[in-house]
Amino acid sequence: MKEIERFYVTFSMKLKRTPGVILAILLAGSITQNTSSQEPSVIPVPASIHEVSPGTCLITSSSTILCDTEVERSALYLAGYCQNFYNLDLKMIANMNSGKDPGLIRMVSDPEMDPGHYTLQVSADGIVIRGSGEGIFYGVQSLIQMMPVPPIHHDSGIRIAYVYLEDGPRFGYRGMLLDVSRHFFSIDFLKRYVDFAAWHKLNYLHLHLTDDQGWRIESRKYPLLNEIGSWREGTMKGIWPGTGNDSIRHGGYYTREQLSDLITYAQDRYVTVVPEIEMPGHALAALASYSWLGCTGGPYRVKETWGAGQDVFCAGKESTYEFLEEVLDEVMEIFPSEYIHIGGDECPKERWENCAACQERIKAEGLNGEDELQSYLIERIEQFIRSMGRTLIGWDEILEGGITQETVVMSWRGDGEQGCLEAVRTGHRVILSPSYGFYLDYPQTSREDSLAADWGGVTSLSKTYHYEPVNDKLKPGEAGYILGGQANVWTEYINNEAKAEYMTFPRLSAVSEVLWSPSGARNWEHFKERLELQYDRYSLWGIRFNPAHPDWE
Ligand code: ACM
Ligand code: ZN
Numbered sequence: 176m177k178e179i180e181r182f183y184v185t186f187s188m189k190l191k192r193t194p195g196v197i198l199a200i201l202l203a204g205s206i207t208q209n210t211s212s213q214e215p216s217v218i219p220v221p222a223s224i225h226e227v228s229p230g231t232c233l234i235t236s237s238s239t240i241l242c243d244t245e246v247e248r249s250a251l252y253l254a255g256y257c258q259n260f261y262n263l264d265l266k267m268i269a270n271m272n273s274g275k276d277p278g279l280i281r282m283v284s285d286p287e288m289d290p291g292h293y294t295l296q297v298s299a300d301g302i303v304i305r306g307s308g309e310g311i312f313y314g315v316q317s318l319i320q321m322m323p324v325p326p327i328h329h330d331s332g333i334r335i336a337y338v339y340l341e342d343g344p345r346f347g348y349r350g351m352l353l354d355v356s357r358h359f360f361s362i363d364f365l366k367r368y369v370d371f372a373a374w375h376k377l378n379y380l381h382l383h384l385t386d387d388q389g390w391r392i393e394s395r396k397y398p399l400l401n402e403i404g405s406w407r408e409g410t411m412k413g414i415w416p417g418t419g420n421d422s423i424r425h426g427g428y429y430t431r432e433q434l435s436d437l438i439t440y441a442q443d444r445y446v447t448v449v450p451e452i453e454m455p456g457h458a459l460a461a462l463a464s465y466s467w468l469g470c471t472g473g474p475y476r477v478k479e480t481w482g483a484g485q486d487v488f489c490a491g492k493e494s495t496y497e498f499l500e501e502v503l504d505e506v507m508e509i510f511p512s513e514y515i516h517i518g519g520d521e522c523p524k525e526r527w528e529n530c531a532a533c534q535e536r537i538k539a540e541g542l543n544g545e546d547e548l549q550s551y552l553i554e555r556i557e558q559f560i561r562s563m564g565r566t567l568i569g570w571d572e573i574l575e576g577g578i579t580q581e582t583v584v585m586s587w588r589g590d591g592e593q594g595c596l597e598a599v600r601t602g603h604r605v606i607l608s609p610s611y612g613f614y615l616d617y618p619q620t621s622r623e624d625s626l627a628a629d630w631g632g633v634t635s636l637s638k639t640y641h642y643e644p645v646n647d648k649l650k651p652g653e654a655g656y657i658l659g660g661q662a663n664v665w666t667e668y669i670n671n672e673a674k675a676e677y678m679t680f681p682r683l684s685a686v687s688e689v690l691w692s693p694s695g696a697r698n699w700e701h702f703k704e705r706l707e708l709q710y711d712r713y714s715l716w717g718i719r720f721n722p723a724h725p726d727w728e
Contacts, residue, residue: 215317215320215321215336215338215340216320216704216705216708216709217317217320217321217340217705218320218375218684218687218688218702218705218706218709219375219376219684219687219688219690219691219692220688220692220696220697220698220701220702220705221317221340221341221342221692221696222341222342222343222692222693222696223340223341223342224338224339224340225338225339225340225341227298227337227338227339228337229336229337230298230299230336230337231334231335231336231337232279232297232298232299232301232302232334232335232337233331233332233333233334233335234257234263234265234279234280234302234332234333234334234335235263235331235332235333236263236264236265236332237266238263238265238266238279238280238332239265239266239267239268239278239279239280240253240254240265240266240267240268240278240279240280240281240282241268241270241277241278241280241281241282242267242268242269242281242282242284242311243269243270243282243283243284244269244270245284245308246282246284246308246311246312247267247269248308248312248443248445249282249304249311249312249314249315250267250269250282251267251443252312252315252443252444253265253280253315253318253319254267256315256319257333260322260326260715261322261326261333262326263332263333265280277301278301279301279302280301280302280303280304281301281302281303281304282304282305282311282314282315283303283304283305283311284305284306284307284308284311285305285306285307285310286307288305288306288307288310288343289307289310289343290307290309290310290344290347291306291307291309291310291313291343291344291347291376291378292306292307292310292341292342292343292344293305293306293307293310293311293313293314293317293340293342293343294306294314294339294340294341294342295314295317295318295338295339295340295342296338296339297318297321297335297336297337297338297339298337298339299337302318302335304318308445309378309445310343312373312444312445313342313344313376313445314340314342316373316374316376317340317342318335320712321335321336321338322335324708324711324712324714324715325711325714325715326715344376344690344691345690345691345692345693345694346644346657346658346659346660346690346691347378347658347659348378348379348606348658348659348660348661349376349377349378349379349659349660349661349687349690349691350377350378350379350380350381350449350606350608350659350660350661350662351368351371351372351377351379351380351381351661351662351663351664351679351683351686352380352381352382352383352451352608352661352662352663352664352665353365353368353380353381353382353383353664353666353675354383354386354616354663354664354665354666354667355382355383355384355391355429355666356383356384356385356386356388356389356390356391356460356666357386357388357389357481357665357666357667357669358425358666358667358669358670358671359389359391359425359426359427359428360666360672360675361672362429362433362434362436362437364672364675365380365382365437366437366440367672368380369437369440369441369444369446369448370444370716371679371683371718372441372444372446373444373445373446374712374716375683375684375686375687375691376687376691377446377683377686377687377690378445378446378447379446379447379448379449379514379661380441380446380447380448380449381448381449381451381516381661381663382448382449382450382451383451383453383665384429384450384451384452385451385452385453385457385458385460385461386453386457386459386460387457387458387459387460387477387478387483387484388407388459388460388477388478388479388481389404389405389406389407389425389426389460389477390404390405390428390460390461390464391405391427391428391429392428392429392434392450392452392505392506392509393428393429393430393431393434394502394505395431395505396501396502396505397464397465397498397501397502399464399465400428400460400461400464400465400502401428402464403463403464403477404460404461404463404464404477405426405427405428405460406424406425406426406427406477407424407425407426407476407477407478407479408422408424408476408477408479409421409422409423409424409425409479410423410425410479410670411479411480411481413626414626414629414668415629416480416481416482420479426477431508431509434448434509434510435509438509438510438511447512447513447514448510448512449510449512449514449515449516449568450506450509450510450512450515450516451516451517451518452499452502452503452506452515452516452517452518453517453518453519454488454499454517454518454519454552454556455487455488455490455519455522455549455552456483456484456487456488456518456519456520456521456522456523457483457484457487457518457520457521457522458484458486458487458488459475459476459477459478459484459486460477460478461488461498462475462486462488463475463476463477465498467492467494468488468489468494468495468498469486469487469488469489469526470486470487470489470491470526470527470529470530470532470533471486471526471530481667483521483522483523484523485523485525485526486526487522487523487526487527488552489526489527489530489532489533490527490533490536490548490549490551490552491527491530491531491532491533491534491535491536491537491548492532496552496555499556500556500559503515503517503556503559503560503563504563507560507563507565512565513565513566514565514566514567514568514583515560515565515566515567515568516567516568516569516585517553517556517560517567517568517569518569518570519549519553519569519570519572519573520569520570520571520572520587521572522549522572524545524546524549527545527548528545533545533548536548536551546575546576547576549575549576550573550575550576550577550578551576553567553569553573553576553578554578554579557578557579557581557582558579561579561581566581566582566583567581567582567583568582568583568584568585568606569582569583569584569585570584570585570586570587571584571585571586571587571588571591571594571597571598574594574597574598574601574603577601578603580601580602580603582603583603583604583605583606583658584598584603584604584605584606585605585606585608585661586598586605586606586607586608586609587608587609587610587663588609588610589609589610589611590609590611590612590642590646591607591608591609591611591613591644592646592648595607595646595649595657596646596648596649598656599649599653599656599657600653602656603656604656604657604658605656605657605658606657606658606659606660606661607644607657607659607660607661608660608661608662608663609642610631611631611634611638611642612634612638612639612641612642613639613642613660613661613662613663613686614628614631614634614662614663614665615634615639615662615663615664615678615679615682615683615686616628616663616664616665616666616667616668616669616678617631617632617633617634618633618634619633619634619635619636619678619682619721619723619727620633620635620721620723620727620728621633621727621728622723622727626668627668627678628665628667628668633728634682635727635728636681636682636685636723636725637699637725637726637728639662639682639685639686639689640685640688640689640697640699640702641699642689643689643694644657644659644660644689644690645657645694659690660686660689660690662679662682662683662686664678664679673719676718676719676720677719677720677721678721679720680713680718680719680720680721681706681709681710681713681720681721681725684706684709685702688702703725703726706725710722
């Protein structure tokens with residue numbers, strides 16, 4: 176079916192349950208086949224853009240937004256955006272049936288549409304966004320990408336070209352990780368990352384809150400995690416250890432109030448904040464705070480070099496399990512996210528081999544060595560998290576000893592394919608977060624002049640853009656286990672906000688297209704054309720990005 180025909184069919188189906196019949200007829204009149212208009216330049220590219228007759232719709236300070244109460248969040252967001260970037264004060268009416276004012280922009284919630292899906296109609300009759308709750312929000316995101324950049328600061332308002340979009344996400348999990356342990360970033364900066372996610376139709380922000388180099392979340396039960404574990408006395412200088420230490424005290428942590436504020440900010444943008452508490456490895460900041468958490472009893476120091484430490488949580492002592500559950504309890508009090516990430520990657524086993532308590536646990540539980548001891552710990556934690564009504568996510572190492580099916584695997588090693596296949600074939604859902612292509616701390620070009628992670632090679636914009644989460648070794652039906660994907664910004668070599676943004680952009684725009692757009696709609700040449708305007712948007716949004724030529728390797 177031609178797109179224009181499909182439009183009429185979809186639209187006439189909607190007519191049956193919409194009071195705006197007259198509006199729809201008027202609107203259909205403005206749609207003709209074979210008339211060309213400038214195609215909007217939207218990232219991630221929408222599933223379908225239909226041809227409509229040329230023309231523009233004008234948003235001015237006297238324009239109103241009409242919305243259902245369920246989608247007020249999106250209306251508030253749009254009004255805030257127009258105020259911030261275009262100096263326009265739109266009026267909001269939170270009642271579709273208020274009668275008098277037809278509203279220039281109408282947001283119609285349609286719970287029957289698939290999650291995240293929306294239609295956006297700009298015509299002589301105004302702007303209509305229809306969708307489920309978050310779908311309307313994504314319609315707003317597409318609409319703001321149709322606004323002129325740089326903004327025109329005068330009373331004539333914002334002109335939007337006529338268009339009709341039908342769009343929806345390819346994957347339900349579209350994430351981005353920020354490592355706030357290796358370097359600490361302010362809550363205001365985390366809100367900026369939520370904005371980056373929202374502007375790219377991403378819906379998860381994963382915070383890597385604990386590691387060897389710092390503990391970043393308030394604990395009331397274990398205050399030394401903050402007094403001691405949140406601070407390190409210095410940081411190694413070069414790319415590899417042995418090149419000196421800057422001896423500058425670095426650290427900080429987020430209070431419960433700050434995190435709750437961040438979570439609300441994110442909810443208003445349909446972004447879920449997923450907390451990660453690393454275990455059993457990457458645990459030195461916790462051990463430095465409470466030395467009884469380790470096998471040897473210490474003393475321990477918050478780590479000042481990069482790379483995973485040998486000292487990990489003792490998996491033998493019962494007190495370790497009490498600690499982990501009580502900490503997770505506090506975490507779940509703060510974070511409403513269904514998903515709770517517990518790390519699980521890169522855990523050296525030497526300490527366990529030489530620890531009487533760990534060896535005793537192995538014997539008592541009938542385990543076959545240290546690998547199974549790791550699975551025992553992960554399984555106990557999984558049961559605890561499940562008993563609280565949440566779902567555990569772990570890096571793909573958690574597959575090594577066998578884990579319960581409810582667990583979600585985040586596959587990071589290599590191109591993610593092996594972890595993905597193992598996860599799917601043991602009945603687990605999986606999120607692709609491969610170091611190949613989706614690690615945004617790796618340099619973007621070989622001409623990089625800044626200190627960047629030197630352990631994964633160049634991750635060019637093109638490499639990121641061409642990453643395909645559904646690998647061709649999957650059998651029919653197995654792709655359904657893939658929840659989506661995630662880009663990671665690890666911060667060993669990112670010690671300030673400007674650099675974090677520089678490493679994130681423009682690659683995050685490529686990630687968004689991989690995770691949102693239908694695979695058939697992805698087109699590298701077309702993306703590069705749209706990127707030119709995206710760069711202007713970055714400037715409007717104040718994003719500091721890497722201006723490297725998109726084709727540089
Ligand atoms: C990881 O990069 N170790 C998840
Ligand atoms: Zn031990």
